Amino acid sequence: MSNGSFTIRRRFSFPLSYGYFMSDQIQRFLFDQTNVRGEIVTLGDAYHEVLDRHAYPPVVNELLGELLAAVALLTDTVKLDGTLSIEVRGQGTLALLMAESNPGGELRAIARIAEGATLPDEHASFRELVGHGQIVITLDPQEGHRYQGIVALDHDTLSGCLEAYFGQSEQLPTRLWLAADGKRAGGLLLQRLPDASQNQDVDAWERSVHLADTIKPEELLGLEQREVLYRLYHEETVRVFDPKTVRFGCTCSRERMSHALYTLGQEELRDILREQGAIDTQCHFCHTKYHYTAADIETLLENPDAPPPVIH
Secondary structure, eight states, X not given: OEETTEEOOOOEEOOTTOOSOOSSEEEEEEETTSSEEEEEEEESHHHHHHHHTOOOOHHHHHHHHHHHHHHHHHHXXXXXXXXXXXXXXXXXXXXXXXXXXXXXXXEEEEEEEOTTOOOOOTTOOHHHHHOSEEEEEEEEESSSOOEEEEXXXXXXXXXXXXXXXXXXXXXXXXXXXXXXXXXXXXXEEEEEOSOOTTOOOTTHHHHHHHHHTTOOHHHHHHSOHHHHHHHHHTTSOEEXXXXXXXXXXXXXXXXXXXXXXXXXXXXXXXXXXXXHSSEEEEOTTTOOEEEEOHHHHHHHHHOTTSOOOOOO
């Protein structure tokens, strides 16, 4: 049957394993016979793990949830065999927002309020929180060269800034819908691929975006992914793939912390040892603490590539 200039198709297929409400997962889908694809992510436990390690104001918690959802969506979109990070570097109350993800589905994130800044109002907007600045997206593959893309904070929402990044750096029309409430975080991504050879529906992109624009934050956060997609696209031909689990995970290690210390230089490290006798540091993401004696630091300076000592 037809409706205006497009055909309504009444087939919506899900994998047999799907059919229950599951938090902390990302779901990929595509519209058959078009060049439009999408992803939807829901975060609960992973989001809580991030917030439980910090004491951010509620408005920062919500923005951090949006960033977590975004980094999960982007990592799955670019199919990177490595780590992807998004850094929002602002000149406002929030000096830094950072989230990181890898192909194993591990997520972590932090925020940093500018020194001396007044805690933000609970109704502060993204623009009021970050001010002017830039978003830096880093792709760090396990093999190959590291890549960074930078886009200015020229839009009033995080999703708008990320959409501008894809338009500028990847030249792929991309739309994002992000939401978080301090308990759950979620996101929806649509992307139009450059290969139009298999596209048999010239209106598919505009229609799919128009329908997604009707999604409400409470639906994105409170409904199972199947229900969200069905409400939006039950009159489309949508193919949904098996969901992928995501979780909180920190990639810090003594080896990585040692490398970070080594970059401070011999003179500064020895100055700290003279003042403190030892060096104690911790991961900003998960708060794991690392202790270095004077002997540890001397060993590091002599052979930075040596494996960390094993305690028997």
